[in-house]
Ligand SMILES: Nc1ncnc2c1ncn2[C@@H]1O[C@H](COP(=O)(O)OP(=O)(O)O)[C@@H](O)[C@H]1O
């Protein structure tokens with residue numbers, strides 16, 4: 526469970542988000558809204574990459590921001606912003622080394638995630654030589670090895686072709702973690718438990734995907 530209590534974010538004198546008050550218990554939550562409505566800023570609050578100007582974000586009622594970083598993973602729109610090391614296995618081991626885990630456990634976790642998604646053949650590849658879809662899967666693998674409880678995706682399929690998009694969506698569907706997905710792909714969000722519609726820094730609708738998406742589409746026509 527993650528709770529936003531009266532969260533506002535202000536940058537350069539502009540209020541980008543205001544009065545965000547909600548608790549998320551659902552397993553799959555979608556976030557929609559026009560460009561510039563505050564979705565990415567909202568998404569980054571989940572794992573503490575962004576901090577509220579006022580209000581608070583807490584995981585299971587713990588006010589400790591370290592809990593967010595530790596338990597919430599983040600997948601960026603562009604995997605090039607996420608992958609830092611030249612070789613896939615090095616990149617996947619990086620976060621685990623920072624945690625100070627034993628060598629054997631690091632190997633095991635990386636192997637398990639690669640195996641689970643059929644990515645073993647990428648283990649020794651140069652990250653800069655991967656296709657967009659492969660990079661996005663490696664970025665997701667890098668988050669999964671950290672064993673987060675929740676994963677936030679910010680427009681994860683935008684740069685992918687149809688095949689890679691389907692591969693990523695299938696992987697997302699298999700996840701046991703709670704997921705929050707910012708997306709313009711309304712099809713993807715139809716089967717979710719809850720959808721939040723952002724407009725101009727506030728949530729203007731929050732509920733079942735069917736109704737929220739229908740109103741969003743109707744609004745875009747005006
Ligand atoms: N550092 C900043 N200073 C001023 N305005 C910003 C800054 N970062 C983002 N914004 C503005 O905040 C608004 C929301 O941005 P963002 O959360 O990226 O929206 P979305 O992901 O919905 O497109 C945009 O209008 C953007 O221009």
Ligand SMILES: [Mg+2]
Pocket residue numbers: 564565566679
């Ligand atoms: Mg965005």
